[in-house]
Amino acid sequence: MKEKDLYVDFKAQQAVYYVEKSDESYGPVISGSYLAKNYLDDFYDKMNKQEQALREKLKAGEISPVYYYCIIREFGEGDLASRVGISVQKLRKHYKMENFVKMRLSLLKKYADAFDIPVAGLFHTTLTRHENAGKLRIEHAETPNPYFSISKIEANEE
């Protein structure tokens, strides 16, 4: 690829690409991502649709929070099971609410750690009252007590 054909103006995601320069040497240049620049809206649309559909199933009790977060975080089942320290078969059982509710707190904590959420996040989610209600950020701060966390909500600086 020739250097002049590469450049994409997208500051949020820069990467190094190797190109043919004007003197025919090959070397690195930094450019924005073509995919992110052109298709990021589509990515967020898909992710939002998926999250909404899974949340409806979760509300109806058709899936458990384990399945919800496994899909949202794009975990492979083998990878997630290994992080939690159980078999893939057992993980699949936890996709159902009837088995999820029988889990011990210590196992729930392992799932919460793998999903990078507080344990409480397996039982609860927070949404804004209106869509596009400004840019808010929720930070879950851990405390010395592994089963107790503090969530702080703040407006992102534009």
Added chain:
Amino acid sequence: MKEIAFEHRMAAHCETGTVTALLNHGGLQITEPMVFGIASGIFFGYFESSNFSFPTFIVRNKPGSIRKNISKRLGVQFYEQNFRDSHKGEKTLNDLIAKGIPTAAQVDFYYMDYMPDYQRVHINVHFINVIGMNENAYLVSDSYYPKKSELKIQTLNKARFAGGFMAPKGFLFYPVSIPKDILYEKAIITGIKKASYNMLKLPVPFIGIRGIRKFAKKVKTWPGIARDIDHLSHEIMRINILLEDQGTGGAGFRYLYASFLQQAAAEIKENSLKDMSKRMMMIGDNWRNISYFAAKAGKNRDLGPERLNELSEMINARADEEQQFFSDLARLVK
């Protein structure tokens, strides 16, 4: 913040970038393409495994192989350490930083919270250099980010000791001895021979040229395993990410390898390698066309059998090209 004097530079790939930066810091002037090529980084593998959320492919050799092959072929000795005990792992890193030694760490990429949210996925084989710290945070040099970044101590610990597939186990490394005189010719030839072997002769049906053909065949079956059209679109568009944006230097490392061949030609004064570098650059352009095609088809949800057959044929054509290319390359360095 205690900061080690260390030149931060972006690189195409995290492992080659990390190794190159550490070697440069240690006084060896070597480029990222040379590290990649000597370490036989170019590769292809198609994987269907429960460790991945969907079938996937990789375009570089096994994580960790860059460092190991550089050690074998250039004679660089590395300190390397895994940890069972996270406290010991944390203390060891802190002691190294206190001694002023920039140290590479293997981490779960998800926890690199300076990266854009949409890029952060769980991949346990990301590498960064840790180059400073204070009581709250480490200072890290990540080849994928334009500037040095702070990472909370707690966050880096999570990233180093994440469990799962290819768990990092707190892995640390840094070069302890770098030879003064390096015979590049032998290292280059060995690197090329091994890369050609991996692409042509590894007797595994999903690796090398066979892997590209398997990918071409299997991509047509993806609609049967995707949850819905949006999921299929996401996975098809991930072809672009895996080839272009996930630290490859573009075209699934093919441009980086073309750069290596050009530099190798100059280093060992072998003009035929220069011709091969041009061929590899063209092969890279053709892979990049696949990236664009996948992105566009995915965005338009134009993912019927006809379009996927077209994609499959494009991938198969790359297998034909690379089979010829690596056969010719292997003959050149026989």
